Amino acid sequence: MELLKENRFLLKFYETIEKFKLLENVKTVGVGYSGGKDSTSLLMGLHTLRETGKIEVREIIAITIEEGEEEYEREREKKVKQFTEVLGIPLLIKSFKERYGFTLKDMYQRIGETKPLCSYCGVLRRRMLDEVSKENNCDVLAVGHNLEDYIETFLMNIVRGEPERNWRTGIKTSKIEGYVPRIKPLVFMKPSEIEIFLEETGNIKYVYEKKCPYRSRSLRYSILNLIKLLERQEKGYMEKTMEKILSIQREQKQHYKLVPCEKCGYLTTKRICKVCEIIEELRG
Numbered sequence: 715m716e717l718l719k720e721n722r723f724l725l726k727f728y729e730t731i732e733k734f735k736l737l738e739n740v741k742t743v744g745v746g747y748s749g750g751k752d753s754t755s756l757l758m759g760l761h762t763l764r765e766t767g768k769i770e771v772r773e774i775i776a777i778t779i780e781e782g783e784e785e786y787e788r789e790r791e792k793k794v795k796q797f798t799e800v801l802g803i804p805l806l807i808k809s810f811k812e813r814y815g816f817t818l819k820d821m822y823q824r825i826g827e828t829k830p831l832c833s834y835c836g837v838l839r840r841r842m843l844d845e846v847s848k849e850n851n852c853d854v855l856a857v858g859h860n861l862e863d864y865i866e867t868f869l870m871n872i873v874r875g876e877p878e879r880n881w882r883t884g885i886k887t888s889k890i891e892g893y894v895p896r897i898k899p900l901v902f903m904k905p906s907e908i909e910i911f912l913e914e915t916g917n918i919k920y921v922y923e924k925k926c927p928y929r930s931r932s933l934r935y936s937i938l939n940l941i942k943l944l945e946r947q948e949k950g951y952m953e954k955t956m957e958k959i960l961s962i963q964r965e966q967k968q969h970y971k972l973v974p975c976e977k978c979g980y981l982t983t984k985r986i987c988k989v990c991e992i993i994e995e996l997r998g
């Protein structure tokens with residue numbers, strides 16, 4: 715296939731999908747689409763492979779979650795609508811407000827900087843993506859985690875004392891009755907490779923760059939800086955670390971058990987899941 719020979723991003727993207735059987739028996743893919751670089755290139759990559767017949771996916775559905783920071787989201791909405799229209803991909807926009815009854819702004823007013831707001835927001839967003847993709851009969855949910863994100867999250871869970879969070883995840887999560895498996899086709903892509911792809915295809919203009927106004931200079935930020943430093947000191951550090959992480963995850967997965975949350979029934983490692991914990995705290 716000419717296209718794949720000419721485009722390094724698409725070739726690597728396709729090889730990851732094939733090697734890890736990410737789209738095996740998949741008719742409908744939900745895509746977590748924030749409008750940023752990663753999810754824009756993910757959407758573009760899937761669209762291109764489908765258009766050229768390299769993957770047999772029938773439907774791609776973009777899912778955008780509105781956390782509830784109006785000014786930021788109004789601008790973003792324009793971009794995500796434009797791009798999905800260009801590609802001819804259906805777009806679903808769903809909000810925290812309608813699902814949980816509160817917005818990110820409400821969360822900020824209630825807990826401010828006393829709690830890790832980014833991590834609360836992330837937990838709720840992930841759950842919503844799961845639910846929306848299930849409601850829309852997606853066979854998998856694709857998310858735009860790149861190489862840096864993957865390593866960062868792994869280290870973050872360890873530093874925070876929650877290593878078990880690393881065992882339920884992976885490039886593709888296991889198929890469990892009633893749950894939509896999550897796939898990460900960009901896990902071997904460095905941020906620079908993603909940027910080059912978007913520039914070459916002219917799609918950089920659809921990327922919504924502005925950072926969330928509540929984004930804190932959190933632990934995550936420090937860990938990210940550490941990874942960047944290590945990569946500067948030793949070229950290929952991220953790829954090597956990724957290999958090690960994948961082998962640890964494969965090993966640990968076998969010893970790891972999920973139980974249903976006592977409140978909502980969603981599978982979790984604890985008695986009460988994180989989403990129920992957060993909701994209780996915010997409403998209570």
Ligand SMILES: [Zn+2]
Pocket residue numbers: 975976977978979980986987988989990991
């Ligand atoms: Zn729960």
